Amino acid sequence: MATDKQPTVIKKYANRRLYHTGTSTYVTLEDLAGMVRKGEDFVVYDAKSGEEITRSVLAQIIFEQENKEGPNLLPVTVLRQLIRFYGDSMQALVPSYLEFSMNNLSQEQQKLREQMAQAFGPGAFQAMEEQVRKNMGFFTEAMRMFAPFPQTSSGTSETKPSAKSEETTDLDRLKQQMADMQAKLDKLASK
Numbered sequence: 001m002a003t004d005k006q007p008t009v010i011k012k013y014a015n016r017r018l019y020h021t022g023t024s025t026y027v028t029l030e031d032l033a034g035m036v037r038k039g040e041d042f043v044v045y046d047a048k049s050g051e052e053i054t055r056s057v058l059a060q061i062i063f064e065q066e067n068k069e070g071p072n073l074l075p076v077t078v079l080r081q082l083i084r085f086y087g088d089s090m091q092a093l094v095p096s097y098l099e100f101s102m103n104n105l106s107q108e109q110q111k112l113r114e115q116m117a118q119a120f121g122p123g124a125f126q127a128m129e130e131q132v133r134k135n136m137g138f139f140t141e142a143m144r145m146f147a148p149f150p151q152t153s154s155g156t157s158e159t160k161p162s163a164k165s166e167e168t169t170d171l172d173r174l175k176q177q178m179a180d181m182q183a184k185l186d187k188l189a190s191k
Contacts, residue, residue: 008041009043010044012046012047014047014048033064
């Protein structure tokens, strides 16, 4: 985000504490992550040497975020692909490609959010998820109503042997397959 405002200076001390010079307070990596999310620009300097270390602090924020519980943003395959580019002849092209791709993703993300809000309202995703659950429940109930074989308490179909043993084994296999499918549908519906 390009602005005319000068970036905030953050100093990193030997004890790994980060000092926000604009507010004269110590901050955490989580505070810096919040600043990034808000679009606030900052630059980090090593307090002793004066060396700019913004890149390593941002990488540390990403590392911390990836180690938190919940879904990760960077799949293992992407991390491996990035590592493969180091030392490769394509290494010089990767940063500009990634920057271009991330800018486009950011622009499209905002457009998608606006379109979803206009089309479905602010709670669209939760409503769609709830509707999927309801539809799965209806489907499971319909499958139970039309199940050709009664269910036992164990969830498997009752089978009765017939006179023709070869036909019986084929029929028994089909019944078992249908019972297995019903059990899977029941399991999906309960999620």
